[in-house]
Amino acid sequence: MASYVAVFFALRRGLWAADDGAAMVHRFNSLDNYIPYLLAVDAGLSQQRSLHEAHDEAIGVTLASTPSIEWRPTISESAVPGRETARVKIQSLEYELFFTLSTLGYTHSLLARAALHPLYVTSGAHLGAQERTTAIQNAAKHLLDAASVHDFLARRAEAHVTSPPCADIAATTTRALASLALAEATLLAVLKDDPYPAVVAQNRNKNDTEWMYKAPDIPKVRAHLFARLCLAAADHAAQASALAKATTKGTSKLNEGLIRYIEDLRMASRARACRFFGIDAELSGQTGTALGWLQCGLQELGHEPKEAKKGLSLSRMKKEWSDKREDKKVEKGSGWGADAGKLEETRVIEMLEEKWTKMNDTIMTQTVPSPASLLSGLPSGREIHSIKPYEAPKLSAQSLEAMRAPPDRIDDYGEDPLSSDDDEKAAKIPPPGAFPGTQDQYRSESTRSYY
Secondary structure (H helix, E strand, O other): OOOOOOOOHHOOOOOOOOOOOOHHHHHHHHHHHHHHHHHHHHHHHHHOOOOEEEOOOOOOOOOOOOOOOEEOOOOOOOOOOOOOOOOOOOOOOOOHHHHHHHHHHHHHHHHHHHHHHHHHOOOOOEEEEOHHHHHHHHHHHHHHHHHHHEEEEHHHHHHOOOOOOHHHHHHHHHHHHHHHHHHHHHHHHHHEEEEEHHHHHOOOOOOOOOOOOOOOOHHHHHHHHHHHHHHHHHHHHHHHHHHHOOOOOEEEEEEEEHHHHHHHHHHHHHHHHHHHHHHHHHOOOHHHHHHHHHHOOOOOHOOOOOOOOOOOHHHHHHHHHHHHHHHHHHHHHHOOOOOOOOHHHHHHHHHHHHHHHHHHHHHHOOOOOHHHHHHHOOOOOOOOOOOOOOOOEEHHHHHHHHHHHOOOOOOOOOOOOOOOOHHHHHOOOOOOOOOOOOOHHHHHOOOOOEO
16 A cells, blocks of 8 residues: 655654644644744845845844754654654754744655545545546645755755754755655656556445446556666665665664555566566566566565465464555555555565466466566666655745834833823823812713713
C-alpha cells in the first residue's frame, strides 16, 4: 500500500499524529502568512534587495536583542530510546528560517498523502478514472513543491560554514528530502496511467459490485517508458538513502524509520520497473521472459523464490496478517503506507504471476530465464520531472509600509477638559447643593444626567 510521501513525518509527535486534512490546510495557511515576514526580516539583516513586490530597494533591520527560539526535531533519532526528542535552542533567525521552511516542505508532503488516501480506501465507493487522475495530479504538485523547498534549503545550507544544531536541517538531510520528494513525484507520473494497483484495490473492496471488468491494457511503448521512469525514481531514492545515512553530527542522526522508508521506496521502485519490463515482454508474446521479470521484481522486494520454500512455513500466515493490518490502517487513515509501496507492489506482481503462469503452462510453455540474466541488462532511467527553483514569497508594499510606521500608542490626555468623554466627567462633578456622597441619587437612569 503505497503512500508515495514521507509518511514518517506524520507519525512523529513533533508534527501531526494523524492525517487531518483540515488541520494541515490550516497550518499551511499559517506558514504561508508567516514566511514572507520572516524572509523580509532575514533579508533586511543582510541588506538584501527585493524585499517586497512593488519596489527594489534595500531595507536595514537591526536586532534589539538576540533571539532565543526553540524547535523540536521531528526526524532526528532520540538520544534516549523511547523518550521524546529534546527541543533544540537556537539564537539565530537563519535557523528559524530553516526549521520553518522544513515544516512547509513536510506540510506539502502530508497534503500529497491526504490527496492519495481515497485511492486505497476499500470500504467506500471505487474512484472513477477522472477522480483518480485529479487526486494523483494534486499529490504530484505538492510533492514537487516540497522538493523545491528542500532544494532551496539544501543550497542555502551548503553555503554555511557553521554546523547545524541538529540533523533535521543539515545540508545532507535537506538534499536527501529533495531527492525523496522527486522520486515519489516520478512514481506518481507512472501511477496515473498504471491500471493494476486500481484493479487490486477494486478486488479487495467489499462494496464493489463490478465483478466483471476489462483487462488492463498498456501500450507496449508506454510500458517500456514506465519502466525507465521507475528506474529513475529508484536512482533518486538511492541517492536520498545514501545522503540520509551520511547525516550525522556527534550523537545526532536521522531516525532509522525514515532511513528504512527511503530504502523501501528504492526497492519498490525497482520492483515496479521489473513489472513493467515484464508487461512489455508479455505484450510481445514472450510469456516466459515476462515471468522472469516478475521473479526479478519479487527478488527486489526481498521475497524468496517459491522453489526455495520447503515444507510448512509461517510466511503465508505472516503475509496475510500484514495485509489485514495494513488495510485497517488505511481505513483508520493513520499510519498507512509506512512500507513505501512494497505491499501493494507485491500484490500486483503475485496477481500477474498467477495469471501468466497459468497461461504459460497451458499455451506458451516458454522457458523462464533467471533473474540474474535479466537484471544485468537493465537500461538507464529516464527523467520526467525537474526540481524548479523555490519562489520565496514577498511582502506587499502595503504590508511593508505598515511595518515602517511607528507603533500604536494609547492617547492619554489626563484631566483635559476638552475630552470627548463628557458623560464620565459630568458624573464626577456633584450637583449644586447636594449633600456629599449623595450625587448618584440626583441622576436620571435614562439620560444619565442630573435633574
